[in-house]
Amino acid sequence: MTTTTDARERLVATAQELFAAQGVGPTSPRQVLAASGVGQGSLYHHFPTKHDLAVAAVGATVDEALTAARRDLEAGGPALERVIGYVRRPREALAGCKVGRLTSDQAVMDDDGLRDVVTAYFVRLLDAVTATLRDAGLPEAEARDRAHTAVAVVQGGYVLARATGDPEAMRAAVRGFVAMLKETP
């Protein structure tokens, strides 16, 4: 017998997978229920509405992505190397960014609560990269601009990889950025 915590976690994890595979709009709570294997009562107990389930699942995806970024950015070593570690981390380029893709999901962008979760992710990520570039010696304004460039290279790298069907397109974008980053004071 599954505990109520297990059931909640399985519902959230299943929703995360289905959202990543097919988008938030087309995913019904009924589908999540069927794929999770938990009882129907659990779904409605934990998540009375699709909105509640979506906020929990999108929130979990965002937390995981932010934790991974902070692991790179707050690791040991020189600050510039940490930024390079963040942009170079191996990514499933053809799958797309689990958070970035939400910005093209109309069901997310039309829902204030969900959109706010996505916005908060990018604001925090940009703050963390900016702070690391300040640690590397850049003045605030340059650090902030360059942090936007770094995050844009990763997000745009996903777009290029998906568009060309070639993960190498993302690696090339990152390589070009890292080469410039190393050459600029």
Next chain:
Amino acid sequence: MTTTTDARERLVATAQELFAAQGVGPTSPRQVLAASGVGQGSLYHHFPTKHDLAVAAVGATVDEALTAARRDLEAGGPALERVIGYVRRPREALAGCKVGRLTSDQAVMDDDGLRDVVTAYFVRLLDAVTATLRDAGLPEAEARDRAHTAVAVVQGGYVLARATGDPEAMRAAVRGFVAMLKETP
């Protein structure tokens, strides 16, 4: 009375608008027909299937985007300034890239014919930016990597602007890239 060329153009232009606003998947030929104001016979005469209409409309969007990029990249002036002109061109950041957004449209990516049109756009765009960076004096491999970075910054800039609801996020990404580009040989 509209000529047959007028009707075809209006159908394509209307499909482009609806695709940009709501995606290819949810747009029906019937909607395009209604919004275009042309006769039903014209639609089936020019575009027997939705696929035919989508290939024409996505093809037109790609042609327009490539023409705009080439205008910047093949303008007069030093090669590096032309690349800067391309990344700096004012864009409707919150609307998203009309071509880039297609990579998140499952109806496009699941259709070989449509996906090929999107792929060809990015391959040609990357070739054009690479050629301009070669003109600026970069060796082939560096020119190609940096061209990927430039296009990724634009595509990622759209993602950041949409995610944060702030067009300034795209401008910051471009500013950071241009500053680095000017400082690197």
